[in-house]
Amino acid sequence: MSEHVDTSRRRFIGGTAGAAAGMSIAPGVFLNQVAQAKPADQPVTSENRWGMLIDTNKCGDGCDACVRGCMEENGWGDINDSEPHSAPEQKAQWIRIVELRDTRTGYAHQLPLMCQHCKHPPCVDVCPTGASMKRADGIVLVDKHICIGCRYCMMACPYKARSFIHEDLQDQLVVAPRGKGTVESCTLCVHRVDRDGADAVPACAEACAAEGHDAFVFGDLNDPNSEISRQLALHGGTEIRADLGLDLGVRYRGI
């Protein structure tokens, strides 16, 4: 399969926006910038590109602390168990544990899989209303105000990262509005990112660290001095289905 992904269509459609973004991320501009949260009244910019590095070697056998942490933070799953008529495979799943087994050697390990926050997200390409969107700082979200629940994005996503809500919900958490007839997925804990900037720790990473595994590193991929950039420069990282050329925000080590 060719390494090169023809993005001419994307360039054609988003030409103007792309040119503007390219100018604002001139190399070296923010080399010495001190990491700090943006003021609440300022919009996010493409100076940051938030991402996550997950070391699956540190991932505990059978541990699902990240999944539990995400549930508690965002109020899905057992925490807001209000999808009584939905089958388990229909229910919301923002982050899941995927087990990998080498059939020849029998070697098994696991990794947490969630929205990979692509630079070129297929879910955004196919969305007919513009509800599926990527923020300037690289976080891919669903604007549920204009989501019509068509689920094209779910079909387009190579990572099976999105869920559709089939039933009326109640007592959602303030940080994560979610409801019937809309699609949802990992937000990279965008409410924490907006509050804490580069110091933010998504709930999955927090839960993992609390469990003592510390497999997650969250940070700014655009900042060469951030922990995540340093680790990626030092040890590298793998994108799942890198052949798709989506330039993922979530990278893995040990797979």
Add this chain to the structure above:
Amino acid sequence: MTRLFKPLQSLVLAVGMAFLAIPLLAGAEVPRPDIPQANARYSEAQGCVEPTEEMRKNHMEYILHQRDETMRQGVRTKQYSLEECINCHVPKPESGKIVRSDSKEHFCSSCHSYAAVKIDCFSCHRDTPMPDAEPGMHRLGGGKGHHFTETETELTADVLRAATEEGLQ
């Protein structure tokens, strides 16, 4: 003319007028919506984040504008955020008593049911404050990051006392 007012015709006319009068009388008796009081004031001068008349008429514009800025650009000021509307206008869930958006005791529904305007905010958004929410973060412009990060104001005890004596509205 007098020939028109035969007894039978008079009766018909009287009955007809009585029927006409029923809706008029009933209209006069439609109760005004009983709008619950907020649990804090925005400032000494005004109750809500904008003058009450403005909010009654245009609250949806403020919420809509904030909605798109927050969703798309990560702007998270609190002045016009739905979260703060709810924190201030809806009582916290207490044991045995939760005021939900389908109840007329809920601030939004008290008026929206009267005006017969359906809102769908609460199919996704929480309709009550979080248990750990600080009630009335709008109190006199207090609360971190309430307006804009640069212009947080220190409030004197005098202003606080004045507002307390005036009572919450």
